[in-house]
Amino acid sequence: MEREAATSPNENGQxxxxxxxxxxxxxxxxxRRRQNPRLRRSDITVTxxxxxxxxxxxxxxxxxxxxxxxxxxxxxxxTIGRVFFPSGSDTAQLxxxxxTFAVAFLVxxxxxxxxxxxxxxxxxxxxxxxTMILMAIGTAAIGLxxxxxxxxxxxxxxxxxxxxxxxxSTGGEYGGASTFIAEYAPDKRRGFxxxxxxxxxxxxxxxxxxxxxxxxAWLGSDTMDAWGWRIPFLVAAPLGIVGIYLRLKLxxxxxxxxxxxxxxxxxxxxxxxxxxxxxxxxKIFRTHWRMLxxxxxxVGAYNITDYMLLSYMPTYLSDELHYSESHGxxxxxxxxxxxxxxxxxxxxxxxxxxxxxxxxAGMIGFFVLSxxxxxxxxxxxxxxxxxxxxxxxxxxxxxxxxxxxxxxAMFPTNVRYGSLSVGYNLSASLFxxxxxxxxxALISVTGSDMMPAYYAMAAALxxxxxxxxxKETAQQPLEGSPPSVQTDEEAAEIVEAQAxxxxx
Numbered sequence: 219m220e221r222e223a224a225t226s227p228n229e230n231g232q233x234x235x236x237x238x239x240x241x242x243x244x245x246x247x248x249x250r251r252r253q254n255p256r257l258r259r260s261d262i263t264v265t266x267x268x269x270x271x272x273x274x275x276x277x278x279x280x281x282x283x284x285x286x287x288x289x290x291x292x293x294x295x296x297t298i299g300r301v302f303f304p305s306g307s308d309t310a311q312l313x314x315x316x317x318t319f320a321v322a323f324l325v326x327x328x329x330x331x332x333x334x335x336x337x338x339x340x341x342x343x344x345x346x347x348x349t350m351i352l353m354a355i356g357t358a359a360i361g362l363x364x365x366x367x368x369x370x371x372x373x374x375x376x377x378x379x380x381x382x383x384x385x386x387s388t389g390g391e392y393g394g395a396s397t398f399i400a401e402y403a404p405d406k407r408r409g410f411x412x413x414x415x416x417x418x419x420x421x422x423x424x425x426x427x428x429x430x431x432x433x434x435a436w437l438g439s440d441t442m443d444a445w446g447w448r449i450p451f452l453v454a455a456p457l458g459i460v461g462i463y464l465r466l467k468l469x470x471x472x473x474x475x476x477x478x479x480x481x482x483x484x485x486x487x488x489x490x491x492x493x494x495x496x497x498x499x500x501k502i503f504r505t506h507w508r509m510l511x512x513x514x515x516x517v518g519a520y521n522i523t524d525y526m527l528l529s530y531m532p533t534y535l536s537d538e539l540h541y542s543e544s545h546g547x548x549x550x551x552x553x554x555x556x557x558x559x560x561x562x563x564x565x566x567x568x569x570x571x572x573x574x575x576x577x578x579a580g581m582i583g584f585f586v587l588s589x590x591x592x593x594x595x596x597x598x599x600x601x602x603x604x605x606x607x608x609x610x611x612x613x614x615x616x617x618x619x620x621x622x623x624x625x626x627a628m629f630p631t632n633v634r635y636g637s638l639s640v641g642y643n644l645s646a647s648l649f650x651x652x653x654x655x656x657x658x659a660l661i662s663v664t665g666s667d668m669m670p671a672y673y674a675m676a677a678a679l680x681x682x683x684x685x686x687x688x689k690e691t692a693q694q695p696l697e698g699s700p701p702s703v704q705t706d707e708e709a710a711e712i713v714e715a716q717a718x719x720x721x722x
Contacts, residue, residue, distance in 0.1 A: 262709040263702040265404045273402040274411050276464040277395040278418035280350050283457050284391050285419045287357045287384060289426030290450040291319055292529035292654065293547060296536065297439075297447045301365050302374045314374075321378055322385030323651025326643040329389020331499055334639030337394050342401070342635060346394045347465045352387035354458025356380045361451030385651075392646075393639030400626035401634075404704045406569060406693050412623035413565025417558060419618065423528050424554045426450065431547040502637050509628045512684055513641030514648075516577075516625070519681025520617050521650030523584050523674050527610050528554070530654040530670065538667050539598060549600070553607045557615045564619025572692045573624040576616050577685045583613030584678035592671035610674075627691035630698030649677070 291298065299315035329349075337345040359380045366373040395415055403411040429450050437446040503510070528550070535546030568576045587609045594606030629637040653673070660669040695701045703709050 262700050270402045274414045277398045278414045279461045281395050281415050282418035282422035285422030286426045289423040293430045294447050302377050304366050320651045320655050322381040323647040325382050325385040326389040326647050329386040330639035330643035333390025334636035337635035342398045347462050349387045349390040350461045354455050356383035357451055357454040361448040389643045393642050396622045397626050397635045404702050409568035409623040410565040413562045413619040415622040416618040417561050420554050420558045427547045427551045431544045434544050502633050506637050510641045514645040515684035517642050517645035518649040519677045521646050522653050522677035525650050525653040526674050553611045557611050561619045568620040572690050573620050574690050576620040580613050580616030581678045581681035584674050588671040588674040
């Protein structure tokens with residue numbers, strides 16, 4: 219009797235609902251249509267391929283500039299340590315230089331919290347132009363700072379100030395650039411177009427490494443320490459002007475413009491979301507905290523492996539294995555050029571097979587291959603070092619070619635820029651920029667040259683769990699936005715597919 223009493227209210231409720239539906243079928247059909255109205259042809263975005271390519275070019279160039287700037291600092295870490303932190307041992311100088319590298323990441327979350335919600339309020343284009351202006355100013359200013367021998371204590375102080383400006387501006391860059399491309403790209407090719415953003419990352423790093431290598435070979439270490447180190451920083455200013463010009467010429471993304479259009483109705487739930495106060499940080503943390511945690515875990519694993527290979531490896535080769543600085547950079551440049559040749563194909567594969575399989579392959583690759591790769595690198599010969607870096611590079615490209623399409627799809631359109639900027643930069647601050655500093659400190663404490671491999675393996679293990687928990691988003695519309703297709707025929711097919719089946 220007790221069991222019957224316990225279950226009867228639920229059963230009665232279900233029976234009542236079923237009875238109401240049978241008595242008033244037309245009413246309940248109207249309610250379902252109200253909750254999930256069929257898409258109209260005008261709701262669906264048909265992309266302009268020329269506009270998509272312009273958007274990809276502008277966003278990717280900005281990303282290339284960002285990583286050109288950060289790459290320069292990483293590849294000149296030893297020189298900057300001698301110029302701005304002249305007292306102490308070589309290890310102390312290197313730690314001071316990497317600590318200043320990490321300082322820029324401390325303010326990235328602040329930049330994300332300022333620029334991200336701003337991009338959700340006033341548009342992606344304006345904020346991306348502003349972040350590029352600030353980045354160009356910060357980078358060029360570093361190239362003009364007098365050395366420690368000239369102004370003493372104020373030299374490292376000014377270096378930190380302009381690194382903070384770089385970090386603050388970068389806080390709005392990746393989240394905005396990846397959002398920009400994701401919202402311009404058609405649903406079925408978002409992985410391919412998103413991969414160009416990380417092609418920009420590799421291009422920036424490759425340009426920085428190539429320039430530093432060429433200058434070091436041409437000028438020599440003494441001249442580089444005296445004034446040659448300034449040249450790469452000053453080169454960034456004209457690159458920034460070109461990027462600003464390209465970004466200001468673009469229209470804002472179709473998804474953002476449709477979000478502004480009160481005539482677009484995707485669903486009742488989406489409409490309710492769109493009418494809330496956009497850019498509300500408290501709402502982002504309150505409503506989307508689960509996705510933020512997942513984003514932080516994914517980006518943390520990705521950033522540790524990224525910075526370990528692309529930023530720290532030349533220093534590891536020169537300081538721990540006693541390679542010449544230019545020799546280590548040349549091997550890295552060759553590795554990055556190879557990754558640039560295949561990264562867009564990885565993006566295509568993520569469109570075809572899904573984001574999760576590619577991301578999982580990259581995480582498992584780092585977990586399984588990091589130790590063997592560093593054993594090869596420690597062997598020291600050109601062939602062994604190249605093979606070890608290639609193993610790491612092939613694992614990394616699975617993440618690089620996929621992440622810029624996977625991350626924006628985690629959040630709805632009205633808070634995408636803000637949420638992604640906050641999550642990405644919190645993770646980058648905690649795990650990305652600190653990677654060279656942490657690895658250098660771990661090697662110093664333990665005396666083990668294998669610490670970079672163990673650190674990457676730990677990060678990859680977290681990444682495996684995060685990828686397993688994420689939702690597959692390949693070939694699907696962005697949350698809070700209507701479908702985005704390449705042709706009018708595709709749009710017509712979507713509308714026709716929603717038409718009710720005729721009854722005879």
